[in-house]
Amino acid sequence: MISLTQLTKRYGEFTAVDSIDLEIRGGAIFGLLGPNGAGKTTTLRMIAGILEPDGGSVRIAGHDIVREPMAARRVLGFVPDRPFVYEKLTGAELLRFAAGLYGLAGPEVEHRIDELLGLWDLLAWRDQLVESYSHGMRQKLIISSALVHQPEVLVIDEPMVGLDPRSARLLKDLLRSYADGGGTALVSTHTLELAETLCDRLAVIDHGRVVAGGTMDDLRRAAASEDGGLEEVFLRITRGASDAEIDRVLKA
Amino acid sequence: MGVLSELAVLLRPKLLAACRRRGSKGRVGRVLVLIGIGAAAWPFIYVAVARLLSTLRGVEEIGPLLAARLLGLGLLLFLGILLLSNLIASLSSFFLARDLSAVRSAPVDWLSLYTARLLETTASSSWMVLLILVPVLAAYARVYGGGLWFLVAVIVTLIPFLLIPAAIGSASTLLLVRVFPARRSRDILAVTGLTAAALLVFVLRALRPERLLNPETFRNLVDFLAALQGPASPWLPSGWGAEALMGSLSGSFDPFDLLLLWSTAAAAFVAGAALHHRLYPGCFTKAQEGNENVVRRHAGWRWLEWALAPFGVQRRELMLKDVRIFFRDPTQWSQLIILAVLVVVYVYNMRILPLSTGTMISRYLVTLILFLNLALTGFVLAAIAARFVFPMLSLEGRTLWLLCSAPVDAGTLLASKFRIGVVPLTGLALVLSSTTGVLLGAPRGLFTLNLLAIVGLGCAFTAQALAWGVLYPQFESENAAQIPTSLGGLLFMLGALVTLGLVTLAQIWSLRGFLVSGLPGREPRSASSGEFLLAAGLTAILCLAGTLIPYQLAVQRLSRIGRWSEES
Numbered sequence: 001m002i003s004l005t006q007l008t009k010r011y012g013e014f015t016a017v018d019s020i021d022l023e024i025r026g027g028a029i030f031g032l033l034g035p036n037g038a039g040k041t042t043t044l045r046m047i048a049g050i051l052e053p054d055g056g057s058v059r060i061a062g063h064d065i066v067r068e069p070m071a072a073r074r075v076l077g078f079v080p081d082r083p084f085v086y087e088k089l090t091g092a093e094l095l096r097f098a099a100g101l102y103g104l105a106g107p108e109v110e111h112r113i114d115e116l117l118g119l120w121d122l123l124a125w126r127d128q129l130v131e132s133y134s135h136g137m138r139q140k141l142i143i144s145s146a147l148v149h150q151p152e153v154l155v156i157d158e159p160m161v162g163l164d165p166r167s168a169r170l171l172k173d174l175l176r177s178y179a180d181g182g183g184t185a186l187v188s189t190h191t192l193e194l195a196e197t198l199c200d201r202l203a204v205i206d207h208g209r210v211v212a213g214g215t216m217d218d219l220r221r222a223a224a225s226e227d228g229g230l231e232e233v234f235l236r237i238t239r240g241a242s243d244a245e246i247d248r249v250l251k252a
Numbered sequence: 253m254g255v256l257s258e259l260a261v262l263l264r265p266k267l268l269a270a271c272r273r274r275g276s277k278g279r280v281g282r283v284l285v286l287i288g289i290g291a292a293a294w295p296f297i298y299v300a301v302a303r304l305l306s307t308l309r310g311v312e313e314i315g316p317l318l319a320a321r322l323l324g325l326g327l328l329l330f331l332g333i334l335l336l337s338n339l340i341a342s343l344s345s346f347f348l349a350r351d352l353s354a355v356r357s358a359p360v361d362w363l364s365l366y367t368a369r370l371l372e373t374t375a376s377s378s379w380m381v382l383l384i385l386v387p388v389l390a391a392y393a394r395v396y397g398g399g400l401w402f403l404v405a406v407i408v409t410l411i412p413f414l415l416i417p418a419a420i421g422s423a424s425t426l427l428l429v430r431v432f433p434a435r436r437s438r439d440i441l442a443v444t445g446l447t448a449a450a451l452l453v454f455v456l457r458a459l460r461p462e463r464l465l466n467p468e469t470f471r472n473l474v475d476f477l478a479a480l481q482g483p484a485s486p487w488l489p490s491g492w493g494a495e496a497l498m499g500s501l502s503g504s505f506d507p508f509d510l511l512l513l514w515s516t517a518a519a520a521f522v523a524g525a526a527l528h529h530r531l532y533p534g535c536f537t538k539a540q541e542g543n544e545n546v547v548r549r550h551a552g553w554r555w556l557e558w559a560l561a562p563f564g565v566q567r568r569e570l571m572l573k574d575v576r577i578f579f580r581d582p583t584q585w586s587q588l589i590i591l592a593v594l595v596v597v598y599v600y601n602m603r604i605l606p607l608s609t610g611t612m613i614s615r616y617l618v619t620l621i622l623f624l625n626l627a628l629t630g631f632v633l634a635a636i637a638a639r640f641v642f643p644m645l646s647l648e649g650r651t652l653w654l655l656c657s658a659p660v661d662a663g664t665l666l667a668s669k670f671r672i673g674v675v676p677l678t679g680l681a682l683v684l685s686s687t688t689g690v691l692l693g694a695p696r697g698l699f700t701l702n703l704l705a706i707v708g709l710g711c712a713f714t715a716q717a718l719a720w721g722v723l724y725p726q727f728e729s730e731n732a733a734q735i736p737t738s739l740g741g742l743l744f745m746l747g748a749l750v751t752l753g754l755v756t757l758a759q760i761w762s763l764r765g766f767l768v769s770g771l772p773g774r775e776p777r778s779a780s781s782g783e784f785l786l787a788a789g790l791t792a793i794l795c796l797a798g799t800l801i802p803y804q805l806a807v808q809r810l811s812r813i814g815r816w817s818e819e820s
Contacts, residue, residue, distance in 0.1 A: 045653075048653075048656070048657040049656060049657055050652075050653055050656040050657055052812065069659075069661075070659040070661060071659075073657060073658055073659040074659045076657065078653070078657035080653045082650070084649075084650035084651050084653070085651055085654070086573065086577060086651055088576065088577040088580040088581050089573065089576060089577065090547045093547075093573075093576065096569065097569050097572075097573050098654065098658070099569075100565050100566055100568065100569025100570075101566060101569065101570075101654070101655070101658035101659070101660055102566075102658065102659060103564075103565050103566050103659075104565065105565040105569075127546050127547050127548065128546055128547070129547060129580070145654070
């Protein structure tokens with residue numbers, strides 16, 4: 001459902017995403033991991049059609065995001081890493097607007113709005129301006145706006161930002177049932193527990209390149225850590241700071 | 253850490269950011285354009301002021317006095333602008349800036365924070381006034397032979413002159429935030445806007461420009477000078493500044509004026525600091541509070557949804573969203589009050605024009621005033637487009653991701669914004685133009701031509717404002733009201749004025765035979781159909797070109813919306 005071929009993005013001399021190849025099949029949750037500044041958000045923004053790639057291609061459900069942007073975006077739902085939305089719209093109006101962007105309106109949309117707001121316990125906030133929403137409520141609203149048109153592909157950058165444990169659990173269940181229903185979810189996260197328990201396949205990006213990929217077992221093998229958890233695997237693959245180094249900095 | 257060291261630490265990021273903004277790759281071109289505009293505007297202002305001063309200098313006895321009064325009037329106007337500008341800027345720097353949470357949680361002394369924010373407010377509010385003052389004061393120096401001593405006097409005068417409105421403005425904003433605790437911080441800006449409107453009207457009224465136009469009606473010269481002296485009150489910093497500067501030019505410098513300026517600045521700073529120390533923590537907390545904002549679907553909204561239904565779901569939702577946001581944002585709609593006041597003042601001015609009717613001379617005058625009316629109405633339209641249409645895309649700002657990731661093409665997005673902009677703009681233009689046309693008793697042909705031009709200009713200005721807004725977006729702006737003061741806004745105004753000038757000149761050129769016939773000693777005649785058709789044709793061509801070319805450029809630019817938003 002999502003196919004990245006030699007995907008590249010440069011900012012001047014700096015290469016943020018360097019010739020990434022990824023194939024993400026339908027009915028699965030794919031996790032994108034990597035240290036800060038590795039190129040995860042840039043990759044996701046290119047997949048969502050927000051950024052134009054400098055090289056390579058992105059295909060969503062068979063549609064090239066550059067050549068057939070409208071067709072590709074029609075089947076896509078995107079959740080950015082920071083929940084910026086129109087402050088002067090109410091929650092219901094924002095979801096109605098999001099549905100309207102996909103040409104959807106009418107009683108079915110109203111029903112869907114109530115359904116999504118109800119799912120997140122936001123029905124009481126339906127007619128409140130978004131400016132009075134908390135960070136977590138905004139995140140829930142944005143996830144709802146990505147789901148309002150029932151997309152085939154869901155791209156989420158840092159899904160757990162601002163969510164309380166109950167909502168985080170709800171999101172996990174939601175993503176699982178979405179994938180079980182045939183949807184494709186691409187999730188970028190720093191929450192290794194989420195990646196380990198939720199994702200069917202994973203890729204680790206570092207310095208704009210995919211440095212490891214596959215199932216959890218594949219990653220363990222790549223990191224030569226047969227019994228390790230994802231945290232240890234991640235640190236080995238991305239060569240993170242050692243415990244001794246962390247101790248030294250904290251005690252300095 | 254001492255106050256000065258803390259001040260340096262607090263101001264350093266702002267200075268670095270400002271330097272890096274100017275030095276960054278994409279900004280170099282813009283800075284060059286700005287320098288180009290300055291290079292063109294400075295000589296113009298300089299020559300105009302120098303010629304005026306030279307003429308005044310030739311008037312025996314009262315010449316230098318008139319020049320001093322003129323400087324006083326100018327400084328009073330600048331003082332008013334600075335006060336309003338500081339009111340708005342201080343709301344941003346003291347209450348809404350994104351770095352405040354970090355700064356306030358750090359062990360920073362309150363005096364350092366106050367001083368740093370006051371200096372920041374002063375700088376962001378004063379730079380444009382300073383830029384305009386340079387050629388004005390250079391003209392004074394040229395005409396009255398000011399040398400190095402005058403330069404020193406200018407620096408020593410302007411520092412307290414700029415600090416006084418900054419301290420008063422920021423203290424007033426602090427009190428506003430305290431008086432309206434339940435409102436959201438953005439609403440305070442609306443109140444500030446309303447205050448700004450009231451103050452603007454007050455300043456304009458205090459100037460009483462119509463009295464200066466006709467000095468003969470005064471009983472004697474003393475009345476005339478008194479009228480000039482009125483606004484340049486000896487109790488205001490503008491009066492002290494003018495006296496200090498003129499004194500340094502004429503050799504009758506009185507240090508008391510400077511003493512007044514500096515002591516007032518010091519008093520304003522101390523009073524502002526004391527208020528800040530006492531009230532700021534509570535006011536800052538109140539400014540962060542949000543209201544309960546329940547919105548019901550009123551009949552008006554339902555009617556609008558119904559009215560926009562023929563455009564299709566996607567276009568309707570895009571337009572509805574813009575209208576909703578506009579009317580729910582006090583920083584947006586509050587400016588309509590200023591607009592309404594200006595329109596009323598404009599129509600009133602047309603109403604009181606001393607035109608007699610029935611003679612060829614007055615008909616000739618009416619014709620001339622109709623063209624002047626077209627130019628002025630066009631200018632008002634351009635200013636409104638700069639304020640309301642130019643920022644439309646910038647206001648999408650950080651929510652642009654929603655549009656970018658949805659199946660919305662650039663043409664649809666821009667067309668929605670064009671419709672939302674052009675309908676009220678041309679509607680207002682028609683009302684303004686037809687009202688003034690009727691008041692002036694305009695002949696039917698010229699009246700129709702005027703209406704055609706103003707509708708065409710409404711379309712052209714909307715398209716151009718959108719295009720410049722796409723080319724120079726201000727996604728990071730913390731204050732919507734400041735977006736039009738950016739370089740893009742300035743370029744839009746210049747482009748709009750060029751369009752307006754071309755349309756007016758095309759009409760004058762087409763009707764030149766008729767216009768010349770109205771001069772004394774010529775055989776008066778009416779304009780022929782051919783002349784009207786030529787004028788209408790040229791107007792239509794210019795307005796169409798002024799609409800379609802920028803619109804297409806904007807669509808092309810917007811179609812690369814992702815890359816473009818990332819670069820900005």
